[in-house]
Amino acid sequence: MKSLTRKEELIMLSIINLKKNAYLVAIVDHLSQATGKKVSLTSVHLPLNRLEKNGLIESEFGEATAVRGGRRKKIYTITKLGFEALDEHKRISDLLWENYLKYSSSKD
Amino acid sequence: MSRRDRPLKILGFFLKNVIPYEDQENLAGDFEEIYDRVSGKRGKAAALLWYAFQIIKLVPSYIKNYVSWSVAMIKNYLKIAFRNIKKHKAYSFINIAGLAVGMACCLLIILFVQDELSYDRYHEKADRIYRLVDSLDASGEFGRYYALSSAPFAPRLKKDFPEVEDAVRFFLGRRRMVTYENKKFYEDGLIFADASIFNIFTFPLVKGDPDTALEAPNTLVISERIALKYFGSDEAMDKTLKINEQEYLVTGVMKEIPKNSHFQADMFASMKTLEQIPSVQERYFQRWARHEFYTYLLLRECSSGEELEAKLPGFIEKYAASEIKTILGSTLSSRLQPLKSIHLYSNLQHEISPTSDIKYVTIFSVVALFILLIACVNFMNLATARSVNRSREVGMRKVVGARRFQLVQQFLGESLLFTFLALLLALILVMIALPLFNSLTGKEIEVDLLNNFVVLESMIAILVFVGLASGSYPAFFISRYQPANVLKSTASAGSTKSLLRKALVVLQFSISIVLIISTVVVLDQLDFLRNRRLGFDKEHVVVVPIRDNAIRKNSEGIKAELMQNPGILNATITIGVPGGVVAGDAIQLVTEEGKKTITVRMIYTDHDYIKTMGMEIVEGRDFSKEMSTDANEAFIVNEAAVRQLQLENPLATRFEWDDKKGRVIGVVKDFQFQSLREEINPLVIHIWTSNTYVFAMRIRPEHIPQTLAFIENKWEELDPAHPFEYSFMDETFNRIYRREEKLSQIFSVFSFLAIFIASLGLFGLALYMVEQRTKEIGIRKVLGASIGRIFVLLLRESALLVLVANLFAWPAAYFFMHNWLQNFAYRVSIAPWIFVLSAAIALVIAMLTISFQAVKAALADPVNSLRYE
Numbered sequence: 001m002k003s004l005t006r007k008e009e010l011i012m013l014s015i016i017n018l019k020k021n022a023y024l025v026a027i028v029d030h031l032s033q034a035t036g037k038k039v040s041l042t043s044v045h046l047p048l049n050r051l052e053k054n055g056l057i058e059s060e061f062g063e064a065t066a067v068r069g070g071r072r073k074k075i076y077t078i079t080k081l082g083f084e085a086l087d088e089h090k091r092i093s094d095l096l097w098e099n100y101l102k103y104s105s106s107k108d
Numbered sequence: 109m110s111r112r113d114r115p116l117k118i119l120g121f122f123l124k125n126v127i128p129y130e131d132q133e134n135l136a137g138d139f140e141e142i143y144d145r146v147s148g149k150r151g152k153a154a155a156l157l158w159y160a161f162q163i164i165k166l167v168p169s170y171i172k173n174y175v176s177w178s179v180a181m182i183k184n185y186l187k188i189a190f191r192n193i194k195k196h197k198a199y200s201f202i203n204i205a206g207l208a209v210g211m212a213c214c215l216l217i218i219l220f221v222q223d224e225l226s227y228d229r230y231h232e233k234a235d236r237i238y239r240l241v242d243s244l245d246a247s248g249e250f251g252r253y254y255a256l257s258s259a260p261f262a263p264r265l266k267k268d269f270p271e272v273e274d275a276v277r278f279f280l281g282r283r284r285m286v287t288y289e290n291k292k293f294y295e296d297g298l299i300f301a302d303a304s305i306f307n308i309f310t311f312p313l314v315k316g317d318p319d320t321a322l323e324a325p326n327t328l329v330i331s332e333r334i335a336l337k338y339f340g341s342d343e344a345m346d347k348t349l350k351i352n353e354q355e356y357l358v359t360g361v362m363k364e365i366p367k368n369s370h371f372q373a374d375m376f377a378s379m380k381t382l383e384q385i386p387s388v389q390e391r392y393f394q395r396w397a398r399h400e401f402y403t404y405l406l407l408r409e410c411s412s413g414e415e416l417e418a419k420l421p422g423f424i425e426k427y428a429a430s431e432i433k434t435i436l437g438s439t440l441s442s443r444l445q446p447l448k449s450i451h452l453y454s455n456l457q458h459e460i461s462p463t464s465d466i467k468y469v470t471i472f473s474v475v476a477l478f479i480l481l482i483a484c485v486n487f488m489n490l491a492t493a494r495s496v497n498r499s500r501e502v503g504m505r506k507v508v509g510a511r512r513f514q515l516v517q518q519f520l521g522e523s524l525l526f527t528f529l530a531l532l533l534a535l536i537l538v539m540i541a542l543p544l545f546n547s548l549t550g551k552e553i554e555v556d557l558l559n560n561f562v563v564l565e566s567m568i569a570i571l572v573f574v575g576l577a578s579g580s581y582p583a584f585f586i587s588r589y590q591p592a593n594v595l596k597s598t599a600s601a602g603s604t605k606s607l608l609r610k611a612l613v614v615l616q617f618s619i620s621i622v623l624i625i626s627t628v629v630v631l632d633q634l635d636f637l638r639n640r641r642l643g644f645d646k647e648h649v650v651v652v653p654i655r656d657n658a659i660r661k662n663s664e665g666i667k668a669e670l671m672q673n674p675g676i677l678n679a680t681i682t683i684g685v686p687g688g689v690v691a692g693d694a695i696q697l698v699t700e701e702g703k704k705t706i707t708v709r710m711i712y713t714d715h716d717y718i719k720t721m722g723m724e725i726v727e728g729r730d731f732s733k734e735m736s737t738d739a740n741e742a743f744i745v746n747e748a749a750v751r752q753l754q755l756e757n758p759l760a761t762r763f764e765w766d767d768k769k770g771r772v773i774g775v776v777k778d779f780q781f782q783s784l785r786e787e788i789n790p791l792v793i794h795i796w797t798s799n800t801y802v803f804a805m806r807i808r809p810e811h812i813p814q815t816l817a818f819i820e821n822k823w824e825e826l827d828p829a830h831p832f833e834y835s836f837m838d839e840t841f842n843r844i845y846r847r848e849e850k851l852s853q854i855f856s857v858f859s860f861l862a863i864f865i866a867s868l869g870l871f872g873l874a875l876y877m878v879e880q881r882t883k884e885i886g887i888r889k890v891l892g893a894s895i896g897r898i899f900v901l902l903l904r905e906s907a908l909l910v911l912v913a914n915l916f917a918w919p920a921a922y923f924f925m926h927n928w929l930q931n932f933a934y935r936v937s938i939a940p941w942i943f944v945l946s947a948a949i950a951l952v953i954a955m956l957t958i959s960f961q962a963v964k965a966a967l968a969d970p971v972n973s974l975r976y977e
Contacts, residue, residue, distance in 0.1 A: 024138045041138070041162075061134070071137030 004089045007047050008056075010034075012086055015057060015076050023062065023073040024048065048076065056082035116143065119159050126163060126170040181514075182521075188501070189522045199494060200526075202872040203487055206865045207530035207578075210483030211570055212537035213861060216545050217476035218566050219538075219553050224469050227368045227451035231310040233406060236273075237447035238413045240265075240403040241456060244438045244707065253443065254457040257403040259393045261442075262302070264427060269419065271411035276302045276309075277379060278371075278402035280460065285655070285830055286375075287350040288338040294831065295334070297374035298351065300382055308406045315345050316360025322378040329360035329376045351377070367552055370450045371460035396428035397435040402460060405444070413444040420444075435694065438707060468851065475858050478619045480570075482862055484578040485612045486869035491523065491582035492609060493876040502586055503594040515587035523579025527571050535567075548853055610909055613873065616866040617913035617950055618920070623859035624946040625921035629938055630852040633929065636936045637845050643779025644686060645722030648812075649837035650819060651685055652803045655830040663714060663797055670805065670822065675815030678720040678806040681797055682713035685804050686721070686781040687841035695792060697753065698762040698769075708749060709781070709789050712796040718744070718776060720806050728759050728774030731795060739795050741770030747778045749790035765794065782844075787933040804837070863950065867957045870906065874961040878902065885965050886973035895966045902962040903955060910954045914947045921946075 004012070014030045015022040024045060032039040051057045062073040078086070120136060127135050139162060147155030193200040228234055240261055243253040262275035281298030305311070306318035313321065314332060321329050328349060335344040335358075347358050356377060365372055382388050392398050407413065420442045432440045445454060452466040495502075502515060538555060546553055555563070654660055663681040670679050693710040696703045711717065715731040715738065726747065731738045743763050750758045761772040778788045807815045816834070823832045878885075885898055893901075922938060929935040 024134065025141045041142070042165075045135075068137035068141050071133050071140065073137060074134035 003092070004085055005047070007043070008051055009086075009089060011044060011047055011051065012057065012078060012082060015078055020062075020075065022076045027076075051082070052076070055079060056085050115156055116140075116159065119156070119163060122163050123159075123166070126166045128173065185518050185521055186525075188518075189525055192498075192522075196494065198875055199490055199872055202868045203490055203526055204530045204533060206483045206486045206868045207527060207574065208533035208537060209861055209865055210480040211531055211534035211574070212541065213479045213858070214476045214570060215534060215538050215563065215567070216541065217472050218563060219555065220545075220549060220551070221469055221473055222560075222562050223368060223551055223553055224452060224464055227464075228370055228447050230366055230368070231308075231447065233308065233310070234447055236407045236409065237308060238405045238407060238416075238444040239447060239450060240405060240442055241445050242399055242440060242442050244432075244440060254399065255402060255454070255460065256399040256458050257401055257442065258396050258399050258428075259401045260396055260427070262401075262403045262405075265405060265423070268423065269416060271408050271416055272405050273408045274304045274307050274406040276304045276404050276406075278404075278460070279379065279382060279400060280402075281351075281375075281377065283653070284352050286334075286338070288347070291338055292831070293337070294833070295351075295374060297331075297372055299371075299373040299376055300379050301376045302379045305376060308404060311362050311365060314361045314363060318360070321360035322376060323380070324357075324359075325378060325380040325384045326354065326356050327359040327378045327381075328356035329362055330358055331362055331364050331374045333364060334374045335361050351375075354381070356381075368451075370447075370454075370463060395435075396431045396440075404447070413446060417444045438694075438705075462847070465847075468847075471851075472854065475623065475855075475862075478623070479858065479862050479865065480574070482616045482619055482865045482869070484574055485616050486865060486872065487523070487526070487574075487578035488581050489609050489612050489869055490872045490876070491519075491579070492585060493873060495582055495586040498586065499589055499594040502589050503591040506589070506591040507595070512587045516583045519583035519586055520576060520579045523583070524571070524575035527575035527578070530574075531567060531571055548857065549850065609873070613870065613906075613909045614913045614916070616869060617910050617954070618916040620859070620863045620866045621913055621917035621946050621950050622921040622924070623855070623862045624949055625917065625942055626925055627852065627855040627859045628942045628946060629921075629925040629929070629936075630848070630855050632939075632942065633932065633936050634845060634848050634852050637848065637932075637934070638842060640780070640934060642686070642841075643723060643777050645806075646686070646838040646841050648807050648809050649685065649720070650805045650807055650816065650834050651837055651840070652805070652819065652823060652832075652834045654681070654801055654803060656827040659803070659826055660797060660800055663800075663803075666803075666822075666826065667716070670819070673815065673818050675808050675811055675818065676805050677808060678716055680714055680716040680720040680804050681800045682717055682802060682804060683711055683800050684802060685837050685840070686779060687837065687844055693765075696764040698764055703764065706753065706790075709791045711781075711791065711793045712799045713793060714795055714797055714800075715739075717793060720804055721779070722806070723779055724777040725774050726777045728772070730774060737770075738773070740768055742773045742795065743770055744774045744776055744793040745772055746776050746788065746791040746793075748788045749792065750775055752790050763792070765792075768794075863953055867953055870954055871957045871960070874902075874906070874958040877905075878961045878965040882965070882968075882973045885968070886970035889970040890974070898966040899959075899962050902965060903958055906954055906958050907951065910951050911947070913950070914943075917946075918943050 010031060011027060014027045014034075018026050018030055024041065027048070028039050028041060028044050031044065048057070052059060056079060057076045058079050059074045059076045062075040064070050064072045120140075123136055123139065124132055139159065143155050143159050146158050231237060239255065240257045241253045241255055242257045259277060262277045266272045266275045279300040281300060283294055283296050284298055286293055286295045301322060303320070303322040305322065306313065313329070316329065321327065328351075330338075330344065330349070338344075338349065339347060344358050344361050348355050349358060350356075362376075383393055392400060405416075407416065424440055424442060428440055432438065451463050452469065455463050455465060505515060505518075506512075542553065542555060659666060660681065667679045667681075670676050694705050694707050695710070697706050715733055717723075718725065718730050725744075728744075731742055731744070735742070743761075743765075745753075745755070745758060745761075749755070755761050755772075758772050758775050763770055763772065776793065780788060781791065782789075805819065819834065820832050881902075888898060888901075921943075925938055929938070
């Protein structure tokens with residue numbers, strides 16, 4: 001399995017954090033809040049499309065809301081494959097971070 | 109936010125167009141949400157700007173998307189189209205070849221029509237040039253006019269009417285011998301013309317001054333061809349050419365007269381040459397009654413031919429009427445004919461060279477369109493028939509999301525592709541067929557595609573028209589299929605439309621049968637014209653032109669010498685033989701009430717004319733040398749003269765002509781001295797050898813070469829100054845019908861092509877039909893049907909269609925051919941056998957075409973046909 005990029009990782013985690021409200025604008029907001037930087041629409045939209053194409057996330061239309069001129073949102077959720085990818089990603093990350101934690105704590 | 113401001117709405121519309129369909133709703137929603145946020149934070153203007161910027165950013169990806177998808181689809185369409193061509197080689201060949209032949213016909217006819225319509229248009233002042241034509245016939249019918257007019261008209265008209273800017277007269281020099289040093293040839297293209305010719309007509313001079321070249325007597329302007337022929341690379345200007353016995357100074361060299369002119373000339377000699385001869389001046393140039401000149405007028409701009417024409421009767425009354433009344437005993441009427449209409453609308457008597465007829469242009473155009481139509485019908489028929497095989501493709505495409513419009517696009521595109529391939533093939537065919545076509549039509553058409561915009565344009569028009577017309581029905585028909593139906597069953601979805609297919613086949617064969625009938629009628633009429641009892645024996649008569657006056661004077665002695673050869677049966681000296689020149693002249697009929705002037709045709713000849721021509725005397729007697737008075741006082745008339753002049757007792761009729769008085773000694777059975785298009789006119793034969801032009805000899809059908817050699821030897825003795833020339837009378841006579849002959853040839857070719865294309869179509873349909881019924885045939889055979897029965901089964905339907913086609917074709921063909929035959933004074937009736945024959949031809953060809961498939965199907969082993977799947 002192809003490993004996730006940092007961007008993909010962040011987007012997928014955002015989707016999980018946002019629960020049932022993970023649509024494009026919300027993800028962008030969530031990410032800019034978390035990073036404290038301005039995140040552009042395109043920089044999220046394209047990875048989202050790619051993830052969906054690869055079957056890591058899936059989407060469905062939510063309820064229409066007045067705020068959006070009556071248009072429905074496209075809500076993203078993580079698929080089983082997506083969770084597996086995240087698990088794998090986390091496993092590798094944890095493995096590599098473990099030494100760092102040891103090292104940094106021993107410095108204290 | 110339910111209030112939507114207008115700018116946002118407009119921008120939203122653009123946005124919708126640049127983002128992929130599946131992303132439209134949520135992305136638009138996302139954008140709007142951010143828009144609202146931005147406008148809340150930084151104001152509406154900034155928000156709009158942001159929104160617009162987003163759209164602009166999306167454009168490149170939109171274009172990339174659009175192009176890549178289109179390319180992908182076109183690639184797919186092309187792949188499928190070529191796969192289909194390859195998979196169904198027979199169909200594709202029939203489609204493309206049929207269309208190509210049809211288009212090639214069309215292109216050829218376009219070239220032909222273009223050429224016909226271009227006649228005389230190259231003159232810069234063509235719009236203002238008119239020809240003066242005269243008639244002595246009281247009926248006023250335009251067909252009775254002749255292209256000639258008399259000499260005083262041109263100068264007088266120019267003087268009297270300010271709207272006449274210039275005028276020119278032509279006098280035909282006929283065949284003359286041209287000599288330069290040791291070069292000696294007969295030339296046909298000599299015309300005497302006034303000096304104003306180069307002001308009126310656009311004949312560019314390579315050398316010499318157009319204004320003065322033909323001012324002086326005995327001056328000559330020659331074409332580059334003649335200059336090359338006589339002077340080679342030497343300078344032609346100021347050289348002297350001898351024409352007959354007269355010497356001419358070359359004062360100009362002109363470019364060749366374009367082929368699309370209603371007259372051709374290689375040399376123009378100055379009219380002054382003739383005018384300066386006192387006797388000619390008096391006999392021709394001052395007489396209003398001598399109609400020997402062609403008169404062309406150049407009118408001033410913004411004056412119309414009709415206005416001037418209206419003034420002509422007054423003009424004639426003032427100058428010409430009384431002289432014409434006294435000399436010819438009739439009244440003259442003149443009209444003006446626009447130069448540009450001469451070639452196609454004129455066909456008067458005494459045209460300088462034979463003209464064409466707009467009718468033939470129309471006929472050819474219609475026939476070409478018909479052929480193209482047949483080819484288009486083929487295409488439609490085969491495409492619809494084949495659509496069954498493609499119904500599943502259409503079903504699949506629809507299921508995966510093709511919209512109907514896309515399918516229409518695909519099939520129209522496919523038919524355009526076929527048409528384009530056919531057009532390429534058609535161009536090759538045109539290149540190959542052009543020499544043949546030129547010899548058929550007697551033209552010299554060249555194809556210069558890059559410079560011929562009419563052809564280019566019409567090619568594109570044909571491409572688009574044929575492509576869309578023949579592709580539209582299948583495209584719209586196929587794209588209507590319901591995917592559920594076509595994918596569910598193996599049943600043919602196309603069978604419901606077989607009625608239309610049948611109608612189209614009937615149409616094709618109707619057209620083909622009309623063409624076949626027309627061809628047969630034209631051939632029949634031509635045969636009739638050639639072999640009708642002409643009233644004389646046209647075979648085995650040798651005609652030698654007289655070039656030397658000494659021959660004329662000594663004609664009796666020469667005849668006696670010639671007759672010593674056993675090969676020569678009879679000989680006569682005459683103004684002309686049937687099919688050649690026969691003069692019109694006025695003669696006085698002496699009755700009890702006084703003298704009456706009548707116009708008749710006259711043949712001037714000697715005692716032996718009637719014998720030599722093999723004509724028959726029905727009353728009285730032939731000229732006889734034993735009657736000394738015959739040489740001056742005898743006239744022989746034809747039956748038409750007896751009828752039309754109402755001579756109750758022909759042999760008691762007295763005539764006066766010139767200074768001769770005499771009576772009718774005999775009546776000759778009517779003979780056809782002109783074309784059979786015209787009725788036989790009253791004719792008077794009279795002995796007068798001074799005005800004779802040819803020697804005619806009836807020879808034995810055996811040993812013709814020896815006899816001809818004898819005549820040639822004799823002639824070289826008699827007239828060593830001129831090269832010997834001869835012709836056979838039957839050839840000259842047949843040449844009158846060259847136009848009809850051409851028509852029949854062209855009709856034959858076209859009707860062959862039409863039936864060929866129609867058969868191609870039928871072949872394709874048979875192929876399809878047999879394919880569809882493979883199983884049925886298999887089952888029938890298993891159940892015991894004989895090969896013969898299956899054969900009949902397959903043939904029956906098509907035979908019926910061809911027979912039905914006759915119902916439509918017969919009345920149409922009868923109507924057209926009946927009309928055409930009205931052009932002839934003597935014509936065949938359209939016999940029923942022609943219809944039956946044509947029907948039989950069409951039926952046999954159709955049956956042969958289908959049999960090929962039917963036999964194959966009938967012989968096939970049922971095991972194979974039932975096993976598939």
